[in-house]
Amino acid sequence: MSEQMTGTDQPILETRALSKRFAIGTRFSAEGRRVVHAVDNVSLTVRRGETVGLVGESGCGKSTLARCLVRLYDITDGQLLFDGDDITGKSLAELRPVRRRLQMVFQDPSASLNPRRRVGDLVAEPLRVHGKLTPAGIRERVAELFDLVGLLPDHVGRYPHEFSGGQRQRVGIARAIALNPDLVVLDEPVSALDVSVQAQIVNLLADLQDKLKLTYIFIAHDLSVVRQVSTRIAVMYLGSIVEEGPSEEVFSAPAHPYSQALISAVPVVETTPSGRRKRIILSGDVPSPLKPPSGCRFHPRCPVAQDRCRTERPALVEHKSGRKVACHFPTV
């Protein structure tokens, strides 16, 4: 028992049947008031030191889930636990001590950095808000952070527009790690960057994780990047997790038909002229979360759907150790 409470087994973050619904329209609009189930019944456990990759198509709810995890959105239903502590309904004041330990990096660094402030100030801001450091202590810590993320000391006086996209993302990362957080939620941190710069940031994130013992939740639509950084991945479709497991296993042998189609659709560089991989092309588009299909939400596009899938919704069940699939006919 005591072993379970210590070391890497203690989950740093846990969601229990977490849901987020948005009401859209008013009772005066043509279709009346409607409800979007953006995140639907998600139970996810994140352990210390691991990197959980969240993948799925646009509109699958991965960014909404990320924002719920750091309580940028209020949670409609279910529970959110941070380090064993229920933070689902905590007020802003009660959240303050949690927020130092739970940080987020956004996709577009030029949108998340105030263009009128010097980057040194931007990185110092969380230290001023949360810390008890003296001005000299703050300067010292900013210099240390700049060094950690690979920015030069004389960059502190510059404005965001004077930097390239990659450097701006380094500023965003420095800001997120300024307070020594335990968990960082990264929402598409490399998607806006040039290909040749992406690898630098991916490496930087890996280095920081080693040095600072960070736990990551990594969201990206680029599956090869997710595979590179993640130890475990969760595949989302229409607001729910359809498959979860160790990154290697899910990528080499996806069990859910949707994961199979998603992974097979990634274009890869063929360095050997030999045979092309088999591709599963899904028909149709992702259905609207306003009118989710009955039964399994993937059934209208699923190549192996049967009658049961149209009526009965599969639950996310553990098939092998650490491998969960929400499908009536998984290939495990």
Next chain:
Amino acid sequence: MMLSVRDLKVSFRTDDGLVRAIDGVSFDLEEGEILGVVGESGSGKTVSLLAVMGLITDPNAVIEGSIRYKGRELVGLPARELRRLRGNEIAMIFQDPMTALTPVYTIGWQIAEQIQAHQRVSRSAALDRVEELLAEVNFPNPREAMSRYPHQLSGGMRQRAVIAMALSCNPALLVADEPTTALDVTVQAGILDLVRKLRATHNSAVVFITHDMGVVSELADRVMVMYAGRIVERGSRSELFTDPSHPYTRALLGSIPPLTGDKPRRLPAIPGSPPSLLRLPKGCAFGPRCPVRYEACDAGKPDLVGASHAAACFRMAQA
């Protein structure tokens, strides 16, 4: 030869001086060939193709060199003549389909208008053709889709509608500028299939601009890699991907994390970032980031050396 571009140079007069966005680009395109143009933002891949299409209307732009389409010189051609070619013979699709669609008319109306602008057909014949086209780009219910407005369609469907519009006059040359970048991989796979089908059924030539090496490797017959306004390497798909010779191409391919097999602990990243066109290095533009740079690289800009498979690198030329 369908398209032959020689020593194309595009410069823009700006407040900070003359910016040369394209610096001596030459390439050929045969009928039914798919040419992939890869590069990062600012590498000049879009500007060079906009020049080919005659779509650079900025009065501060200076276009030099020669662009011959089916033997006819396009540089300096009057706007009226160009307009007759565009849409009819040459079509283009862009990254964001909303820029090519007007929000205030239905999809069917817009595509029919495009057909009637170039061909003498009746309205009802044009609308029948629209239905055919939408079916061709895999709309499950083309009749119904014709009465929809762009905002009622998903991103993938909009892009397919734009492709249908581009195909409406059976163009001999299709230029696609990052058409799948804003789309999900599952939708992208469908669009790439469509481009292959177009080539197979109409023998159209396609220029496909992208930053995604994977897409190029799946689609292109020949590939052209651009960096800071110049072609750094070109060759057939197999030449380029099995035996890349320019250090930039190699580094770019190396920095893509693999989807299968062993994953490296660290990715071999390229240091620095792409240069600003206002402050280009003196010699080879890739020099400051290049792992095999030596003295000669600072002396001048390397030219493409080689026949079918060519690279612009002093180090490779010397070896």
